[in-house]
């Protein structure tokens with residue numbers, strides 16, 4: 001099978017993606033079923049925050065498939081007008 005690709009602007013960069021996988025990141029990313037995931041908030045998971053910072057830095061998308069500290073639960077999303085940018089990275093645990 002030969003995949004088809006498309007490109008669009010994400011995090012301010014033109015990126016390439018397989019057409020059949022575009023937009024599926026949240027469906028597969030473990031963070032979206034994790035109670036530690038609090039994007040845009042000061043107590044967001046440090047791993048998720050670091051991965052997101054890397055995505056913004058390089059213009060990539062990185063769904064998390066495996067994690068040693070996953071905690072099944074509802075993520076807590078900050079309000080859209082949160083003063084804390086989601087790329088602010090708390091002290092590193094890595």
Ligand code: SF4
Pocket residue numbers: 030031034035036037038045046047048064067068069070071
């Ligand atoms: S603990 Fe793991 S799965 Fe949960 S938000 Fe952090 S990186 Fe994602």
